[in-house]
Amino acid sequence: MLTVHHLGKSQSERIVWLCEELAIPYELKIYNRDPVTRLGPPEYKALHPLGTAPIISDGDIVLAESTAIMEYIIAKHGSGGLVPAATDATFPDYLFWFHFANGSLQPNLGRSMLLGRVELPADNPTLKWSSARLDLVLNLVETRLGETDYLAGNAFTAADIVTVFSFTTMRIFMPFDLSPYPNILAYLQRIGARDAYRRAMKKGDPDMTPMLT
Template sequence: MLTVHHLNNSRSQRVLWMLEELGVPYQIERYERNAKTMLAPPSLQKIHPLGKSPVVTDGKSTLAESGAILEYLVETYGEGRFSPEPGTPSFLRYRYWLHYAEGSLMPPLLLQLVFDQIELKSPFLVRPVAKAISAQVKQLLVTPNLKRHLDFLESELEAHGAWFAGRSFSAADVQLSFPIEAASSRGLLAKRPKLTDWLRRIQERPAYQRALEQGGPFDLS
């Protein structure tokens, strides 16, 4: 049976959701982050050398990276569902969003998280300096970059309809869920009604709700 090596509060929640949409039987091997460092436990390295989640094992195959896993699941079990017809403009958009989510959108979100943590956790004596440097980097680099990406996403939904790859919900929407939920948890979707509505609609999907029940608490704030 297909096994999801699931780390709490991680990208592997998307994999559970995709499997619920597909209706594919699976089992979960659970891993918990270190409460202090928030890093994955070393035991994940036994499954994949990088020791990160998500990782899926299906028979003799071990797959890592969210986008690659979702593509594999849709191609193997989708029977034409959750992906536009190959060779169409919608398929090109679909492929683009599968890669964009981690390749372009997540890096500035991670930078913001890192600099937020620097401000919160720097030693007391250097905290004023650390906060000043962090604030300047966010003002000059991180915040404008995030705004550009979120404005872009908002305009794409405005121009192309309810879903990112076309008229129908697809694995591209699943892939984009993690960074957009992370942005929402940081209050970055204000005055972006299309993204806000998209997020509401994905979170109301029965398969999304079932995945939360399977995966356990999911908090990106």
């Protein structure tokens, strides 16, 4: 049985959502964060040498890293669903946006979060560079979502699943204003209307209202 080890309010919501979209059977085990450190409990960290969310187990296999887990589930349990065929015109866009989420979007948000915590002066060169880089990344997404309903095109794909966390739950840890990005906000409303997304969030984090605005 595929087991999703879900650390509350974390990237592992992506995996719960993926399983719901693919309608595959899975067991969900929920772990709560330490109320002081906000880190995962020891039993979660013991699952994998990295100790970071997400983590799945499938028989003797224990796997970490969001995109690795998603590719594994799609290939082994999902019959290749939520991925355009290699012959489809949208396939290159799918590949770009699927890897953009953890390759560009989330690292830039994470860097800004860390720099914000050290209270650097506004004219600090590193802070200014980081801010400009984040603006570039966010504006790239905003422009894309003004052209298509979803990131790979007008069809929903796994690229959307891996991306949405950065615009929603990550804002618990790094608040940032999305009002300058109306296309992103409209996109989040489309996501929030999906039954599978609603089920996943209710199962994984029933005490949290998804940050879709």
